Amino acid sequence: xxxxxxSLFLMSPMLLFGAGGIDKVNTFMxxxxxxxxxxxxxxxxxxxxxxxxxxxFQGQTLREVAPVFIGGVLVGSxxxxxxxxxx
Numbered sequence: 001x002x003x004x005x006x007s008l009f010l011m012s013p014m015l016l017f018g019a020g021g022i023d024k025v026n027t028f029m030x031x032x033x034x035x036x037x038x039x040x041x042x043x044x045x046x047x048x049x050x051x052x053x054x055x056x057f058q059g060q061t062l063r064e065v066a067p068v069f070i071g072g073v074l075v076g077s078x079x080x081x082x083x084x085x086x087x
Contacts, residue, residue: 039079040080043075046072051069
């Protein structure tokens with residue numbers, strides 16, 4: 001019985017030191033979530049700018065640049081959804 005109490009007494013400081021790792025993981029996941037939101041917004045913005053350039057200056061129709069719009073929305077929203085799931 002004494003050895004069990006003694007081992008529990010020696011293990012408790014180790015368990016307390018291990019609790020600090022959760023804060024690091026939470027901070028990392030919050031940073032990752034923010035980065036994923038930012039990447040999604042950047043990809044969506046670039047896709048819309050590229051398609052707008054094609055329509056305005058190269059005379060393409062909306063039908064010709066629709067795949068770019070759809071791809072930008074899918075990739076941008078996938079990144080934002082991943083950020084939401086992580087958060």
